[in-house]
Amino acid sequence: MTSHAEPHAARAALERRRADAVRGLARIADGLTVVREGRNDGAADDEHDPEGPTMAAEWSRLTGGESDLRVEVAAIDAAIARIDAGEYGSCIRCGRAIGAERLRARPEAELCIDCARLLERSS
Numbered sequence: 001m002t003s004h005a006e007p008h009a010a011r012a013a014l015e016r017r018r019a020d021a022v023r024g025l026a027r028i029a030d031g032l033t034v035v036r037e038g039r040n041d042g043a044a045d046d047e048h049d050p051e052g053p054t055m056a057a058e059w060s061r062l063t064g065g066e067s068d069l070r071v072e073v074a075a076i077d078a079a080i081a082r083i084d085a086g087e088y089g090s091c092i093r094c095g096r097a098i099g100a101e102r103l104r105a106r107p108e109a110e111l112c113i114d115c116a117r118l119l120e121r122s123s
């Protein structure tokens with residue numbers, strides 16, 4: 001079956017996104033270290049005004065971003081595995097080709113737009 005997907009272009013796009021996500025995770029790890037150290041020495045952070053986000057809020061913002069990025073990396077790895085298996089670009093739910101435009105915008109997409117909308121509504 002001919003697919004609209006271009007596995008080579010998709011792999012390059014996926015690897016770029018993966019590298020971005022990994023860099024994002026490294027930045028978050030640094031941020032978490034800063035927050036942890038800030039907590040430990042109890043020093044006031046004079047770069048932030050007292051009305052600004054608390055350390056706890058910053059911590060949960062960072063860990064939230066971290067889990068989002070981990071989910072993204074896992075999705076990207078799964079997409080790369082689908083390229084290797086020759087299944088890339090087909091919806092994992094209905095098996096139809098995922099639109100090229102959707103894959104350009106979201107190369108790790110594993111559902112066609114119809115299935116994605118369907119699942120979104122039911123969740």
Ligand SMILES: [Zn+2]
Pocket residue numbers: 091092093094095096111112113114115116
């Ligand atoms: Zn589908």
